[in-house]
Amino acid sequence: MGADMEGGTSLNRPDFEQADAWIATAPSSQSESFLNAVLVIRRIVAEHHDRPSLVSRVACEVGAEIVENIRQSGEDLSSVELAERYETSRTPIREALLLLEKEGLVRIPQRRRPHVAVLDIAEAREIYRVRAVLFGAVASDAARLRTDADLESLREQLARLSAAHDAHDLSAYLWANVEFYNRLTMAAYNNTAKRILDSLLLRTLRLRRLSLTQPTRRERSMAHHVQLLAAIEEQDAPLADVLIRSNHLHALAALEQLYADGGVPLPMRSRRRRRQAAAAA
Amino acid sequence: MGADMEGGTSLNRPDFEQADAWIATAPSSQSESFLNAVLVIRRIVAEHHDRPSLVSRVACEVGAEIVENIRQSGEDLSSVELAERYETSRTPIREALLLLEKEGLVRIPQRRRPHVAVLDIAEAREIYRVRAVLFGAVASDAARLRTDADLESLREQLARLSAAHDAHDLSAYLWANVEFYNRLTMAAYNNTAKRILDSLLLRTLRLRRLSLTQPTRRERSMAHHVQLLAAIEEQDAPLADVLIRSNHLHALAALEQLYADGGVPLPMRSRRRRRQAAAAA
DNA sequence: TCGCCAAATAATGTCGACAAATATACGAGC
């Protein structure tokens, strides 16, 4: 999806330049990253909506916009605006927003406009703590239960991760990372845990790109993945557990740093962008 | 399972005798247990719906019926039926069902009737494993972070638990147990973890009563709580961790036993109860 | 000029209706 023309209305995704700031190297990978976001979100939020229903389409797209920081934290998500934009009634929009609320990307207060959920450092801390513990258990299980096919799948993904790392392609690295964790959780054969981890991942995905901006963080992350896969190959469950927990705590520390330095662009106090009287279809 | 009488309309809560089978001693605590279920569900599913909105009312009541095994596993939850029963349109019903789906009590396949989620042993196993790990971390945190007020609250609740145990009141014991865990998770000051644990608890609440039917299980559970509180009082985080994990694994073992013995009344293959033309208002 | 209160505006929650899709009942064929 390229430039959203129709220059006047504020309905289009704004400030692409801002998004640019996070894409370190490959400028053309913007839309590709967005597509990745849509795919991941579809996997997580619309897993049961097998067929491309209306609500799943809206949920995926809006969710991707949030994850890609096209919609800023706290920004209003008026159901009528979205209904106009997707040329549908408000009922499916409402349901899509409910799906996104379930994943923690959107908040829907009673009788108030839904808005993009804000992720303060306290909540991020909580999420990372939970993820660390759960991921530890999952990695531990994966180390014990993984099949050869799982192992092969993980190796393959690690190669992609490494390639993205070498190419200094931040966006590619990010999504390869997500997919690596996806395969890892699958290897533990615990769908309940996977669901929870996926949901928690989604919540912090907005910050992930920020955190990986730091080169030292990326180095550490890459090294970590190599170690982790080795531990799983050797079926060293305790080591896998400790490794992944440690990595999460480091990632959290990096995030705390970013928040402390004001590197997180989040404020935006819920003032609604004025709707222009938009023309026809 | 008991007689599915289908006397007049099948819209009312049926087979109270069936519920009776699980209430070991106090026959009058039936409705009280239902009320407890409603309260707990309101706390969990409708936490943001502060004001008593329509959807929260429906969600709480239907959810309570599921948890109390008044609605059987797999039973259809037609939105028109519910709309009739609550004298409202289908829109709020739909949203209420979505809320319950989010908590795993209901499944809503596309273009098919929603139905009470079935909880097979595999999923129960997954849930208990996740809960064990997460609860371990939470208990660990609680041991370190608990304030004196938290401690007092836990002691008080343990007393109630003990009283219910001495009175052989299964239902009271069950709900006191739920509240004890609620206070415990609060003492860890991690709302994300609490939310997840609450949701997982809700999913297994239906089975909990079954599991506690076994007297030895109740003895063990009671003893466990005493030990756990002691560990938290002494700020022995590792001990709290191990204790709660161990308890969960024992509970799971009891469940496996029940499933193996066919003690779980769950089957019911989604055939819809025939609607009778119900009369006026 | 700034802050508080009231009218006006816009958004949400709910409703009843309709089209598409599914589940049920009925009847034919073996």
Next chain:
DNA sequence: GCTCGTATATTTGTCGACATTATTTGGCGA
């Protein structure tokens, strides 16, 4: 008698409309 295909009957997904409730605009007073 039982299984399979077809017609009927519900049911879901979506829509546009309305009442109620927030939000914003505009006015008044200090």
